Amino acid sequence: MAFMLLTRRLACTFQHNYRLLVPSSRHISQAAAKIDVEFDYDGPLMKTEVPGPRSRELMKQLNMIQNADAVHFFCNYEESRGNYLVDVDGNRMLDLYSQISSVPIGYSHPALLKLVQQPQNASTFINRPALGILPPENFVEKLRESLLSVAPKGMSQLITMSCGSCSNENAFKTIFMWYRNKERGQTGFSKEELETCMINQAPGCPEYSILSFMGAFHGRTLGCLATTHSKAIHKIDIPSFDWPIAPFPRLKYPLEDFVKENQQEEARCLEEVEDLIVKYRKKKKTVAGIIVEPIQSEGGDNHASDDFFRKLRDISRKHGCAFLVDEVQTGGGCTGKFWAHEHWGLADPADVMTFSKKMMTGGYFHKEEFRPNAPYRIFNTWLGDPSKNLLLAEVINIIKREDLLNNAARAGKVLLTGLLDLQARYPQFISRVRGRGTFCSFDTPDESIRNKLVSMARNKGYLLCQQNGGVRPSLCGMPLVCSLVPLTGHSSMGLSLCTCSAPGPVQSLRNTEGKYNMVPPLEGLTCHRGQQTLKSVVKAEGQVLCREECTGRQEIRGSVRQGRGFSGGK
Structure with a gap:
């Protein structure tokens, strides 16, 4: 019951x-x-x-x-x-x-329906180009209007992909190439490197690793799967790499009651991160990068404090590891910031950041120093889809305007x-x-x-x-x-409000017993048909009616608009 x-x-x-x-x-x-x-x-x-x-x-x-x-x-x-x-x-x-x-x-x-119906956009939706070699004339313009308009701090470089997994997979490759270039210097590839890479041997294929966290989910391709640790069914029977896996904090709630315990838990996890970096360097499997989600999503909505991520970023700098933030699920505004890592308050939050899902397309931003030094090193047939950039530009406009x-x-x-x-x-x-x-x-x-x-x-x-x-x-x-x-x-109480005929702020809602008074944030919610301010409503005879003297006493079941009001009909 x-x-x-x-x-x-x-x-x-x-x-x-x-x-x-x-x-x-x-x-x-x-x-x-x-x-x-x-x-x-x-x-x-x-x-x-x-x-x-x-x-x-x-x-x-x-x-x-x-x-x-x-x-x-x-x-x-x-x-x-x-x-x-x-x-x-x-x-x-x-x-x-x-x-x-x-x-x-x-x-x-x-707005998106209108966009796809416009004749000038038809060719973008019909023709899917191989963007790496034959991009359309307006490709750069549309990237600036969409993805580059929300680029994270310090990351001016952008590569588009089709999904989150291929975004992370190619971000790993970008990190490995960057790390090897640091070691090699400005010299070109050696003859030995070019030959040994063809048979999957060092030095052409160096033994680098990516450090990830238990509970993480970064995708299902082979490299991503080595950093995914959320469910066994994703990984069973699939060969993988010997890459380090650090514990992710398991916080106790409510947070205000367990401040000391949670600080100790995060300190334990950070200490383990450093220990693993040192351990894998000794194993000749150097940690080239660290990947982390601002909120472990598919792995169970696991959170850590902003301070944890700031200290993790410091560890990556200390040990010369690239810092990759996976915003595939947290990006796009759902946390109250466009990118969840913005909550950390860092001027230099990451070296590489991946995205997909709500962003309509996949891809990743990165710093200039991570730019590949030759064509075709990061490449596939499509490298994204320009029609998604068109849609995303309008989505971003709506997010900002509304x-x-x-x-x-x-x-x-x-x-x-x-x-x-x-x-x-x-x-x-x-x-x-x-x-x-x-x-x-x-x-x-x-x-x-x-x-x-x-x-x-x-x-x-x-x-x-x-x-x-x-x-x-x-x-x-x-x-x-x-x-x-x-x-x-009262589970039987639906949100039903009477209509008025001019806007006015909704301040409180309550039932007939006076319980469950509404508290902010209701500021700015208006009834667009009302002439008087809609101050409160009560449940009466199976309906919720406005207590003010209004022109419309009928029940209305439409949607609520922030700054606009209730609309809809019976």
Whole structure:
């Protein structure tokens, strides 16, 4: 019974909060609520269990061609909009998983639809060039408008790729070449090096290594897999390299109660990093680089303090190792900064930084000194896709115009507060609530409870990360899985507000007993149809109505806009 109540309240939490997050659902033209109504759904709508009968049939068909055991369900992307993913059985779910954290501003965003429909962009989407040898005329211009406009500090060089794994794999190669050039000096390749590399022998193939952390996930190609340590199923049966693996801090929560213990834990891990660097140098497998995620994502949402990363950066400098930050999952704004490593406050945060997922394309930034000294050393057929740069430029425009980074920071604070409230109510099911921005998660006692919670939430219309209780909302889901968390005290209470006819700030929400008063951040939320300030609402006769004397007393179930208001219809 308690578990079912938790599921209802958790679902209520995500539904209420997600509505506070929807500013990026606005049309690029800023025109009008009507467009937003057409773009957004008003909530989950479940017709069958998930997967439903049509999904199960398609899964059987796919399984005849390939192993389809990982498939959750089949999707109808034509009907998916905003934060809602629709499956082939007509179930509409609030997507807090966002395609493994890779959807930046929701499904079928009007601005992106407009972009792909413009005739001048047709050739970019139809023709995919081999960018390393035959790039289009506007390639540099589009890189400047997209990726280079958000380049991290100190990194002016950019190489595009197609996914996170190939980004990390080629970043490793870049680091190895840089390190060998340091050792070799400015001389060219020797005859011995050129000959021995062809038979996988030193000195042409030096015995360098990349130091990684237990719990990390950096990809599934051979080099990346040697630095991936999240799940055995990823690695079993695959030959690998003898590269060092350091422990990643296992912090205790709440952080304020375990300051000393967590400092000691981080110091222990940093000491082990240094010991491994020395050990592998003695083994003649020199650590050329260190790779780390700002938040270990697929490995379980493991966090460390900003101070830990600053000290890790110092260690890399001390020992002459390249410092590679993997922002494949944390990049793009979900932590409240465009790049999660910005929270560390470093002027020189990294030598190389990889990205993918929400960035629409893969690739990596690096310092000038890491630039390959010859063509074809970092190369593949496509080297990315120029159509993705076109889309990304518009995504970045929307993020800036709609102030989505600040929205993510505000939303995350309230989301975390709501999850902490659920943890206090259900400590037998939820523990170690943690997060940065909307990149939030919690632990469950065991895998069976986690799977049951994820399954029950999905059948109520809420998609969560499978590996933990994590949420990965798109940026168009930012300030509400967020400001309405306190309303979860009554799981039957939906967010339903009456209409007014001119904007005004929403200041508080409460039920008829006066409990669960809404607290900031609700500033700037407005009802775009209202003539009076919408100050508070109460639940009455199954609806939530505005207490002010308004022109519209009917219930409204549309989306909330930061700085814009509620829109939608019954």
